[in-house]
Amino acid sequence: MTPIQTKQTMETARTGQGTIRTVLFDLDGTIIDTNELIIQSFLHSLKGHVPESFGRAQIIPSMGEPLTVQMQHFTGLEDVSAFVRAYREYNLAKHDEMVSLFPGVKETIRLLRREGIRLGVVTTKMRGTTIRALKLLDIYSDMDTLVTLDDVEHAKPHPEPVEKAMAALGARPSETLMVGDSSVDMQSAIRAGAVPVGVAWSLKGEELLRKSGAVHVLGTMDELPALCGIGNEGA
Numbered sequence: 001m002t003p004i005q006t007k008q009t010m011e012t013a014r015t016g017q018g019t020i021r022t023v024l025f026d027l028d029g030t031i032i033d034t035n036e037l038i039i040q041s042f043l044h045s046l047k048g049h050v051p052e053s054f055g056r057a058q059i060i061p062s063m064g065e066p067l068t069v070q071m072q073h074f075t076g077l078e079d080v081s082a083f084v085r086a087y088r089e090y091n092l093a094k095h096d097e098m099v100s101l102f103p104g105v106k107e108t109i110r111l112l113r114r115e116g117i118r119l120g121v122v123t124t125k126m127r128g129t130t131i132r133a134l135k136l137l138d139i140y141s142d143m144d145t146l147v148t149l150d151d152v153e154h155a156k157p158h159p160e161p162v163e164k165a166m167a168a169l170g171a172r173p174s175e176t177l178m179v180g181d182s183s184v185d186m187q188s189a190i191r192a193g194a195v196p197v198g199v200a201w202s203l204k205g206e207e208l209l210r211k212s213g214a215v216h217v218l219g220t221m222d223e224l225p226a227l228c229g230i231g232n233e234g235a
Contacts, residue, residue, distance in 0.1 A: 020195075020228040022171035023112060024162060026180035027123035029063060030199055031105045031221075032133055037091060037098040038063060045086035046074060060203045064182030066124050066155045092129070101137050102201060104221035109142050115230050120145040120165045122178065122188070124155050145169055157187035162194055177227065183212035197227065 028034040042059050050058075054074075062070045067087060071080035112119060120143055123130055127148040134140035145168040147161045154160045162178055165171075173193030178185060181202035189196035190213045198209030198217040206217050218224055225231070 020117070020175055020177055022118045022120070022166065022169055022176040023224070023228065024120045024122045024165050024176060024178045024189075024194070026064070026178075026182070026185045027121050027125055027130060027133065029181035029202060030179060030185070031102060031109075031121075031139075032137065033100050033102050034098070034133070035063075035203055037094055040094065040098075041087045041091040042070075042074070044090045045071075045083050049075060049083070063203065064124065064156070064180070064184045066149060095129070095132065096136060099133055099136065101139070102199075102221060106137075106139060108221045108224050109139055111225055111230070112228065113142055115225070115228070117228055117230075118144050118169045118171060120147065120169060122147045122156070122161045122165050122185075124149050124184075126150055156184040157191070159188055159191035159193075162188045162192035166192065166194065177224075179218070179224070181209070183208060186212040186214050189213075197224075 025031050028038060039056055039059050043055070046054065058074070062073060067084055068080060071083045071087070072078065075083060109119060121130065121134070125148055127146065127150040130146060130148045131140060134143065145165050147165045147168070149155055152160045152164060156162075166173060166176055174195075176194040177197050178189030178192070178194045179197045179199065180186065180189070181199050182204055186196040186198065186209060196213050196215060198206065198214035199221075200206050200217050200219045202209060209217055216227060218227075
């Protein structure tokens with residue numbers, strides 16, 4: 001993608017006047033509120049292996065990265081299989097009672113589908129738990145493609161996940177929004193040539209997303225249709 005195309009793509013995102021045909025979503029922290037589940041899963045699995053002061057301030061900045069990478073960072077160990085296993089056991093046990101959609105997500109997704117926008121999820125979560133969450137919250141059938149940690153060789157911030165989703169949908173990068181709550185989402189989008197869009201409800205903060213390249217930050221999910229050039233009728 002040339003610098004001129006990148007500039008034009010960003011201007012499209014700012015004005016909302018361009019043609020957006022595809023929207024890709026990160027999962028955790030973007031459309032599904034798993035924040036507390038993730039934090040508690042880390043605290044449970046790392047108990048006794050990290051300082052007593054270890055908590056949200058250490059966990060939040062790395063959220064969005066692959067679990068193994070996070071565990072290696074927190075423990076300083078190369079082999080973190082036992083920590084990953086403990087995390088996943090706790091996470092699965094508590095999953096259904098601790099996850100929910102962020103406000104306006106289902107309504108916005110249904111509106112985008114009615115307007116012919118192709119939708120997908122691009123996540124560092126494993127495929128099984130991704131499908132479980134989407135089905136539990138009744139938006140699985142709304143997604144035209146899923147790209148999970150199991151489907152790629154290189155996770156975000158590498159461009160491969162976003163590129164793979166766009167290829168599956170036959171989408172052009174300049175006509176694709178990648179919506180996420182972390183710097184890795186923004187970086188993956190930019191490297192793939194898609195339009196990086198942040199969400200203001202990110203635990204990491206709006207400023208970090210803008211510094212990471214977000215050309216627009218959604219204050220609420222119902223701002224998304226206008227960014228795709230869709231009016232609010234029927235929303």
